[in-house]
Amino acid sequence: MTPVRTVVFDLDGTLVDTAPDLVSALNFVLDREGMAPVPLDSARNMIGAGARRMIERGLEVDGRAASLAEIDRMTADFVDYYGAHIAGASRPFDGLEAALDDLAGRGYQFAVCTNKLEWLSKKLLDELGLSGRFSAICGADTFGVSKPDPAILRQTVARAGGELSSTIMVGDAGPDIGVARRAGVPVIGVQFGYTQVPIADLKPDLLIGNMGELPAAVESLTSRRSTIKKSI
Template sequence: MRPTLVFDLDGTLIDTAHDLVATLNVILERENLTALPFENAVSMVGHGARVLIERGLAANAVTREAAIVDRMFDDYIAHYTDHIADLSRPYPGLIAALDHFAAEGWILAVCTNKLEHLSVDLLGRLDLASRFAAICGADTFLARKPDPIALTETIRRAGGVREAALMVGDSKTDIDTAKAAGIPVVAVDFGYTPIPVTELGPDAVISHYDELVGAVTRLRPDLAVAR
């Protein structure tokens, strides 16, 4: 039975915030609204494009009818697709960590609330897609995180089993999803959550990917991850 390691995407595998915020500002400016400073907008990232747009509108102290938000969402996806990897890059140490787990026979997968085609596109442009047995997004299944079905179905699609799986994420959504699925979760503290992950009850916290092997080993020594 091969163990499975499931990763969130934005703020966990890849630092995508600059491209996400840049796209938000393009869409806001098309509506004659004020672009947001990156440092103010980064905490809005991580819950999908529609929520990001709604938060951008709220930051401008305006609302828009649902049909206009729908159009803004479509415009956002179109622009973001063309600029999805302009500035987005893997977090330091990620590639070495993926290499290690792959060499040890682990199945690697992605469970994200980003749309599936955008997730596959981003990881493909960064030459990472082939490393994952499954890349599942907000529209892959009938449920999305924090519904545990999104995680358990990702594991199943990747060829793993829940009993031999762990998750790595950066947010309350990821932690709640893993807990609901009965799966240990490692939180990274360099993601986009405005709440420190130490306050969200993960099973372990890491500050760099060179700490991941040790964290996984402590949580599941029975899965025999070599140091």
């Protein structure tokens, strides 16, 4: 049987523009600690490595040191606040649903592989009416590993019922490129997400500037992979 063709997406900065609600949660925590808020534009690139790392980056901006116990407490506060306000201003990136419809019509299935907690990921996608589109939604706590560890991508694909040999990754930052490379999966970089290092510098297989370009990019990589297999 031919394996199901699977497109695996990062979540924050790839599927959904979550920055407004994530930064709001960060600033809630910083305010409780007596620190100034971080502007949305400069905080966007703090996103992508999980809540704890986002708080650590927020503390770094203020030049403040904190103990592990303090960071644990702030992370718990962040998650509680964010969970209660998860889709206040977060929205799918323009063209996402049309792109998914197009690819689904071509026989692709979808999964999410994120460093966000699984329950938060599912809640966000539920509230946006998107979760039913994905065969698997996996987070940093699902398998006990985070991107770029390739185990999280391998197990996400397995949970979706796919195979790595017919999988393409889509993401916006270093952990996404890294997990794809380590798992031996082609990767598409999106130029509208959250990253401290420009996505082009990370050398994904293809770059897209908007979701309208996604179906053609996926088909291009699928065709390229098929051609390589036939030549071997």
